[in-house]
Amino acid sequence: MSERTDRLLSIADDELVLGWRNSEWTGIAPFLEEDVAFSSIAQNEIGHARALYELAARELGTDADALAFDRSPDEYRSAPLVELRRLEWARTIARHWLYETADAIRLEALKRSADAELAGIAAKIDREEVYHRIHAEMWIDRLLGSEEGRPRLDEALVELWPYALGVLDETLRPELVRRVEAKLGRPMPDADPVSRGTHEEELAALLEEMTVVRRSAPAGARW
Amino acid sequence: MTHVYEVFRQERKGQPLQHAGSVTAPDERFAEIYAREQYGRRQESVALWLVPREAVSEVAGFPDEFEMKYRRVDGYSIKARLREARERAGTLQMAPGAGDE
Numbered sequence: 001m002s003e004r005t006d007r008l009l010s011i012a013d014d015e016l017v018l019g020w021r022n023s024e025w026t027g028i029a030p031f032l033e034e035d036v037a038f039s040s041i042a043q044n045e046i047g048h049a050r051a052l053y054e055l056a057a058r059e060l061g062t063d064a065d066a067l068a069f070d071r072s073p074d075e076y077r078s079a080p081l082v083e084l085r086r087l088e089w090a091r092t093i094a095r096h097w098l099y100e101t102a103d104a105i106r107l108e109a110l111k112r113s114a115d116a117e118l119a120g121i122a123a124k125i126d127r128e129e130v131y132h133r134i135h136a137e138m139w140i141d142r143l144l145g146s147e148e149g150r151p152r153l154d155e156a157l158v159e160l161w162p163y164a165l166g167v168l169d170e171t172l173r174p175e176l177v178r179r180v181e182a183k184l185g186r187p188m189p190d191a192d193p194v195s196r197g198t199h200e201e202e203l204a205a206l207l208e209e210m211t212v213v214r215r216s217a218p219a220g221a222r223w
Numbered sequence: 224m225t226h227v228y229e230v231f232r233q234e235r236k237g238q239p240l241q242h243a244g245s246v247t248a249p250d251e252r253f254a255e256i257y258a259r260e261q262y263g264r265r266q267e268s269v270a271l272w273l274v275p276r277e278a279v280s281e282v283a284g285f286p287d288e289f290e291m292k293y294r295r296v297d298g299y300s301i302k303a304r305l306r307e308a309r310e311r312a313g314t315l316q317m318a319p320g321a322g323d324e
Contacts, residue, residue: 033246033257040260131259138252 004115005056006077009067010196011106012052013078014167016068017203018099019045020210021082022092030089041132048125055121069214073204081163083200086156093143094156097136098164098180104133105175106168140183158189165193228254229279231272232262240272251275 022042029035053064060067081099086092107129110122143149157180168176173193181187213221225247232243243262248254251273258271309315 031247033248033253033261037257037260040264131256134252135256138256142249142253 002059004118005059008052008056008118010077010079011110012049012056012067013076014082014099014103015045015052016049017076017078017206018082019043019049020206021085022096024085024087025092037135041135044128044132048128051121051125055117065214069211073199073207076199076203076207077196078199078203079163079167079196080194080198080200081160081167083203083206084160084163085202085206088156090143090149090152091156091160093136093139094153094160095163096132097140098157098160099167100129100133100136101179101183102164102167102172102176103129105172105179109172137183144184157184161188162191163194165191166195225249226254227276228258228273229276230258230262231274232268233270234268236269240270243268243271245276246273 019042022038022045026035026039026042029038049068050064053067057063057067081095084095086095104126107122107126111119111126113119113122140153143153164176164180165173177188226249227245227247228251229245230243231240233240246254246257246261248257254273258273262268262271305318306315309318
């Protein structure tokens with residue numbers, strides 16, 4: 001598999017798995033407006049995954065659904081950060097913000113790519129991600145400014161930090177450290193990145209649930 | 224502490240903004256995101272206005288003690304009469320829709 005396809009699948013898998021994880025809040029988010037907004041963001045991520053899978057599928061001679069649903073868990077290239085199941089709001093917001101910050105850095109690099117198709121899709125995705133970042137940052141500001149929120153967010157950020165570092169390769173990682181520290185106004189602990197290539201235990205259950213319709217109707221489910 | 228923001232939505236450029244509903248949010252920043260996701264994610268709007276409910280002044284009370292039916296226009300065709308009146312006043316060209324005829 002080419003380096004290009006590998007790169008496409010890494011981002012697509014991140015977006016699909018995170019989209020799925022975020023959608024686990026649908027119906028149970030802290031309040032109605034947030035429920036709608038967070039679910040909509042989850043749908044956007046899955047839309048980005050589809051666009052990226054379509055590009056990869058062309059090179060691999062398959063289709064986006066097959067890439068999204070028919071691979072075995074160890075074939076996914078998702079970063080462990082997005083695989084974690086942390087159905088607790090402070091952790092969800094911490095992960096959301098860390099991911100969006102890392103994703104922005106990754107998209108900026110991709111937008112500068114000499115490969116016009118990659119640069120184009122990155123620019124297209126980024127035009128939606130802008131609003132995800134605004135959403136993530138307003139929540140971070142809100143939690144940092146609250147007596148109850150700040151310690152809970154801090155705890156979550158420290159727990160997730162090694163995972164966040166694992167979203168990016170070594171060349172882009174320093175920029176993530178710089179942006180996160182600038183926003184929080186304090187240094188983050190040194191940590192060994194939990195990198196792509198290993199998977200969290202929770203991923204298997206997620207894929208099991210995510211592919212159940214696909215497996216029950218191999219000829220294609222209809223609504 | 225949350226606030227209610229009334230949301231006005233424009234479906235297409237040039238059309239009036241119409242009341243779409245409201246969002247409840249802790250501040251304007253949250254309200255903007257929530258309005259975008261609730262009233263814009265399906266491409267149903269080209270513009271949204273947010274108005275804090277506290278900024279809305281209500282006009283209430285419409286007494287009609289003497290049933291002044293002659294003030295209503297039901298069943299009363301004014302188009303032709305209006306045209307005649309405008310002709311007399313010399314304001315026909317200024318009338319709305321004058322260019323259409």
